[in-house]
Amino acid sequence: MPTSNSTNFSMNGTALMDSALMLTGMKGIGQTVEAEVMNVTRENLNITIRHWETAGVRLWGIERGILFPNFGVAMHKLPVVTNGVPDCYACLESDFRQNTLSVAVAVGASSVTLSNAVEYVAGDYIGIGSTANGFMWFTVASVVGQVVNLYDVGTTNVASVPYAAIEGAVVVGFTTLAWMPLRIIEARRHDLTANIDIQLTMLGKFDYERIPNKPMQSLPLQLYHQPVISFTNIFLWPTAQDAQYAVSYSFERRYQDVDNGIDDLDFPPEAYEALRHSLAARLGRIFRIDMQRQQYLDAASSEYFQQMKNYSAGSASVTFGTYW
16 A cells, blocks of 8 residues: 655644543543533643743744834834734735836825835735835735735825835835844844845843943844843834835744634644643643553653653754863
8 A cells, every 4th residue: 555645643632631531531432521621732832832832842833923023113013003003013024025116106196106016915014115214114905916905004095105215225114013022132134225134233231231321223233132022122222214124033833722622733743742641731730530540641741741742842963172
């Protein structure tokens, strides 16, 4: 018999929770459990996922984003949105599109003409670079040929461009705002016209607080980030003064919750063994299962977790030398 030629095995939340309950002995094949037991199991699955974030299981939660800094603003709250308007604009690099104006834009215009407007669709965010004022942000109302008609962000009101922009000015756009960074690993100042990256220095809280002239405008050189409950504060120094530059960054994102049993897991199959045993061991202590089975689950969950964590850490070359 030929092989399946398939490597896409996956489990949703219910399947993994059922598997964990079977490991505890609380559920047998073909049996069902009470709804409240499933609620407790799902709650503890999400607690386990959150714990894994602090335990260093990060390989599958690392993404690359790009932030378009506000002119003269030190602190950017990502991804805070108030009345439909983001505090700042950032997206995944995979969602990022860049273009240029093929015709200069005058103050009061409600549309722009791009070199390649086909990249945009209704609802996209679009930023028009103004040399003296930074990016002016709108949403796409419609696209007709090379012309993009604009709405004010968060509304369906016809936009009015507040500042002029020259022919050839940078235009950026994307569909979806970036996720909240749990931790920013590294960051670069990205030259949008030359496509060159310059590494930024990552600061700690007290290093940033010691900077005496935080509002100073120039090219960003340093970045400090402060995660809070539902968003992350990103501080740049100096603050931005040129729409030619953005900030590219690699970040650890939060793993997605299992809100319903039909939700797919935000992990690859390589993590399932550790996840179901970790969940089973947690449930065993809640529902007070047989002590011998609990001891087995504690030992197995620790072993599988360590194996999975070592795998998810990746590999790096090590050079040995002689110290004189």
